[in-house]
Amino acid sequence: MIRIGMVGAGGIAQSHADAIKQNTDCILTAVADINAERAREMAEVAGASWFTDYKDMDCTAFDAVILNLPHHLHCEVSVYFLERGVHVLCEKPMANTLAECDRMIEAAKSAGKHLAIGHVQRYYTAAKEIKAIIESKKYGDLTMITESRCKDYLKNRPKWFLDKRTAGGGIAMNLGAHSLDRILYTTRLAVEEVHALTANPITDDNVELNAQILLRLSGGVSATVSLCGTHVPQEEHETVYYFTDGIVKMQGDQLLVFEDGAFVSRGGEHPLIESQLTEFLKLLRGEKSEICTPEYGREIIRILERIV
Numbered sequence: 001m002i003r004i005g006m007v008g009a010g011g012i013a014q015s016h017a018d019a020i021k022q023n024t025d026c027i028l029t030a031v032a033d034i035n036a037e038r039a040r041e042m043a044e045v046a047g048a049s050w051f052t053d054y055k056d057m058d059c060t061a062f063d064a065v066i067l068n069l070p071h072h073l074h075c076e077v078s079v080y081f082l083e084r085g086v087h088v089l090c091e092k093p094m095a096n097t098l099a100e101c102d103r104m105i106e107a108a109k110s111a112g113k114h115l116a117i118g119h120v121q122r123y124y125t126a127a128k129e130i131k132a133i134i135e136s137k138k139y140g141d142l143t144m145i146t147e148s149r150c151k152d153y154l155k156n157r158p159k160w161f162l163d164k165r166t167a168g169g170g171i172a173m174n175l176g177a178h179s180l181d182r183i184l185y186t187t188r189l190a191v192e193e194v195h196a197l198t199a200n201p202i203t204d205d206n207v208e209l210n211a212q213i214l215l216r217l218s219g220g221v222s223a224t225v226s227l228c229g230t231h232v233p234q235e236e237h238e239t240v241y242y243f244t245d246g247i248v249k250m251q252g253d254q255l256l257v258f259e260d261g262a263f264v265s266r267g268g269e270h271p272l273i274e275s276q277l278t279e280f281l282k283l284l285r286g287e288k289s290e291i292c293t294p295e296y297g298r299e300i301i302r303i304l305e306r307i308v
């Protein structure tokens with residue numbers, strides 16, 4: 001039984017707690033959040049202990065921690081636990097800067113402990129299928145990708161996401177990290193060139209709400225990522241992959257393939273956080289795991305540093 005601690009009991013943390021509860025190979029033993037009510041509520045359901053300062057946690061009470069924190073804390077808290085012999089699964093994006101990523105990687109190496117990053121696109125059934133389609137060359141060579149996502153970025157958004165010091169950036173740093181993950185995971189191509197325009201046309205917050213990104217990928221493939229976070233009434237997310245002999249889309253979690261003159265949905269289920277936990281536990285047991293490595297997480301930050 002692998003014992004897990006959790007730091008940060010906010011929005012995404014509940015999905016991690018639910019995944020731990022459903023998984024018979026692990027147990028939640030401790031929770032920390034500066035918000036006592038959140039820490040207590042999450043811990044009590046699991047019979048775990050709870051804290052308002054992660055430095056008060058007994059590091060012998062868990063084998064690994066999952067960090068669900070504002071981005072500027074990812075490095076500091078990861079390094080803290082790695083240095084105390086605890087494996088870390090840190091939510092995406094890995095950190096706010098490349099220098100922080102390097103400190104995290106170094107701390108994991110020095111401690112001989114695992115550090116994994118919570119990039120989840122690889123757990124979408126549709127993303128796996130698109131990756132297989134690209135590899136098989138079923139529709140010829142991949143030539144271009146367009147990714148577009150719109151969402152009211154301000155709605156129910158915790159304040160720290162809207163401050164560059166704590167979030168590292170706005171929609172590009174947060175949702176753009178998922179877009180880049182999707183492109184890199186499905187294509188396995190290198191990003192050779194990055195151009196971007198970012199803007200915040202509606203608030204005084206010092207982070208971008210809109211971003212348009214142009215990427216040159218290896219093999220002559222190009223990609224665009226358009227993110228709109230202003231008060232759009234309808235959330236949408238679509239990635240289109242253009243091949244020399246075909247076209248494939250991912251809409252939400254759905255895979256759409258163009259066949260006999262029309263797009264056909266192939267459906268798709270996506271137990272993302274559950275799948276990620278399973279892969280994390282495999283990593284901890286020394287088994288082959290698909291979980292995101294820190295080197296991959298660092299590559300996403302390398303690209304984001306040129307955008308935000």
Ligand SMILES: NC(=O)c1ccc[n+]([C@@H]2O[C@H](COP(=O)([O-])OP(=O)(O)OC[C@H]3O[C@@H](n4cnc5c(N)ncnc54)[C@H](O)[C@@H]3O)[C@@H](O)[C@H]2O)c1
Pocket residue numbers: 007008009010011012013032033034035038052053054067068069070071073091092093118120158174
């Ligand atoms: N994988 C995904 O699809 C996904 C989805 C949402 C969020 N995220 C990522 O998860 C992370 C957390 O995002 P969220 O939406 O849960 O944010 P959130 O604001 O809802 O939760 C963050 C929690 O951290 C706590 N916290 C702040 N400082 C702390 C400290 N020093 N010690 C302990 N706790 C502290 C806050 O009180 C809050 O409860 C971010 O990295 C975000 O990008 C990932």
